[in-house]
Amino acid sequence: MNKTHSVSRPAQLTRPQGSETVRRASRMLAWALLGLLLFGLNIALAEFAHHAGLVTYVFTRTLLWSVLPYLFAFVLLHRSLHLPAMEGNSLVGLATTLPFAALLFIFAAFHLEYSRGALLLSYVTTLGWIWFGYRRFVRNYVPVFGYTDAATLAQLEQILAMPGAAPASPTRFQPISSLDEAVHCDGLMLDRNATADPERTRVLAQFKLSHVRMYSVERIGEMLTGRVGLAHIDENFLDDYAAHYFYSFAKRLIDLAAVLCMAPLALPLGLVVAVAIRLESTGPALFRQGRVGLFGKPFTMFKFRSMAFDAGAPAQFAARRDPRVTRVGRVIRKYRLDEIPQLWNVLAGDMSLIGPRPEQVPMVDEFAHTIAYYPYRHLVRPGLSGWAQVQQGYVGTHEETVTKLSYDLYYVKHCSFALDLLIGVKTLRTLLTGYGAR
Template sequence: MLAWGVLGLTLFACNLWLAHQAAQRGYVTYVFTQTILWSVLPYLLACLMIDRTIHVPSIEGNSLIGLSTAVPFAALLGVVLMFHLPYSRGALLLSYGVTLLWLWLGYRRFISRYVPVFGALDAQAVGTLQAMLDMPGAARPAPATLRVVRSETEARQCDGIMLDRSAPLNDEQARLLVQLKISHVRIYSVERVGELLTGRVGLAHIDTEFHDEHVSRLLFDAFKRLTDIAGALALLPFALPASLLVTLAIRAESSGPVLFRQARMGRFGRPFTLLKFRSMTHQHGTEHQFAVRNDPRVTRVGRVIRKYRLDELPQLWNVLAGEMSLIGPRPEIVEIAQRYAQSIPYYPYRHLVRPGLSGWAQVQQGYTATDAESVTKLGYDLYYVKHRSLALDLLIAAKTLRTLLTGYGAR
């Protein structure tokens, strides 16, 4: 990646030359060229940040590209504004766009042939990890090579060493582990490696620290609430005309209410009324059933709006009302949530955050149709609760856009 980053400096050299030529002809001012020159520094910082995280498997690495690029450029903008230096917004946006595209291409090129190697001190850790990888309905995990190591030399050939905290170490393994820590070899728990490879939390490895990690992100939750309000208001000019067309289509096809209302489980386990455009025939007693592929209850209009998630548009009101977020675990039916809370340990942890219009489970797994797949879905939801961040929200938003364009995961 560093070599790719050095190669990218030629793009800035070309931009500087073009800006200089444009300045001589009076198309831009000297400030435009000066801003491009300043942008070389955040570009190099972004290269270093990505290079330091290149060992992380792609399941999390993708979300780091945008963040690693945005932070240095935001820092440059902050310095410029603090000292009232003249700068060109166009040149800054151009440099940021070039950096983001170039580093994304380089990262994708690297991980297309990069398979991380994780070592273990015994075979039990490998077996524990394999059980985490094999779950019903889960997306395919990122590729990785697993091996048992017996010496420091073998361990240094790995990207990291994983430990099964439930398995005791013998004296030889304990001595090797101490030596590896002194030698600064990366040490991961098995559940952490599982999270890196799958984007899911291993339900058998949740401990009491999970809630403490949630509390550490309360400041982010406050910031996110502000972005939810701003995002919902920004989407209204597009959502209102689309909602009008959907309303007319539903009215023209079948009788019954346009909106479908249902009690869903909200933050901290408080029920709220979720709004959707009706996509099924108006019948009683079927709303608590899982939708199946080619469900006969779904109308022709319903198939279209469900495929492209247009039935979710009324939930922007739920967002503005503070009952939902733009990004978060999808809200579950109250009766089903209560049943899962009795049968699945730690299920209520998914209610520590506001439910969302789109979530990590939806973009990774799609729709769930069985209880076994719902258990896998919980692993994705708890991963989001544990690791929620601006970078992860942006990644989910990008994948949601793919869903809107392709209809992936609809039933």
């Protein structure tokens, strides 16, 4: 975290006032509209090539169809601007690929003629245009936040410095003593728990009337890290959870459809894993364990056994290079093949594909008494993969569990289809690389 001192600037050089999020969205919107000229050029060249007999009319028509996923890609990216900018590459790839995949599905479902070359050209053009615009206007931009009280920096440091956490997005901070200095910042960082006094209230009102965006320390921490600050959490930060009713219903339907689609691959792969486990060691291939699910309700979770069989083993963290893990177990844990049976838990409604990982009942009982706000993670259905898993991996200590909770509560607070899709993409990376396995 870099700190800078403010420098007076002439009034005519004052940057546009208002939210930096709005400014970023406006820049990306202008970039999207400019990109339509590029599509127009491609269509004009395609029409010229058609008259010259180089391509068919289907090529031009496919380019025209591709304008829709191009625009929808920018909509998806706009909806995900609240996520940390360090996730930019994943967001751009996701926002571009999904709309074009949907268009390809429509072509196949309705038996419409299309040009693979034109579709590929449109996809590559969209991906390059969005990637360049995002890096120029969003990811490479280092925001500057002002502050009036140095104590807010100390509070922010507590949020940023957590064991096992991913690094925060680059940001600069500078002290603010006047309105002229404040309007040159992207926002003002404040301690919302600070004692109010008439002078402070008048100053903040002046900032607000000048369209200076003001953020709490906790909100700045969320924007930079993708975590919720537990030391200064607000008791009412989940008041808007009820607004996610439609999202929860639609997500459940998606879970069911996804499991049914994966079943033809998961069943034979699971059979191979089960046979390998039985050939290497004695004991059942399937492992059952009590976990805590939605609203704190316990359920039985299924996994393929990856450790030596011990019916009386107590609940404990998995250590790095854990000696209990078998040779087959190391492979299936690395690539998460041990979690294939949990697709049944998803089908039964105990779990979702995306959500906080369910913990063992004894651990939940312990953490509920030792870690404040721990039960809040049970406000959403647990998942096969979650925000904490793709950002942090497995945890092995009480301190890392606190960090994990900060990621889980960020998901509970900001759960959305955009965040779920981002987690899905990062989970695929985990499956391919074995990141975070123990």
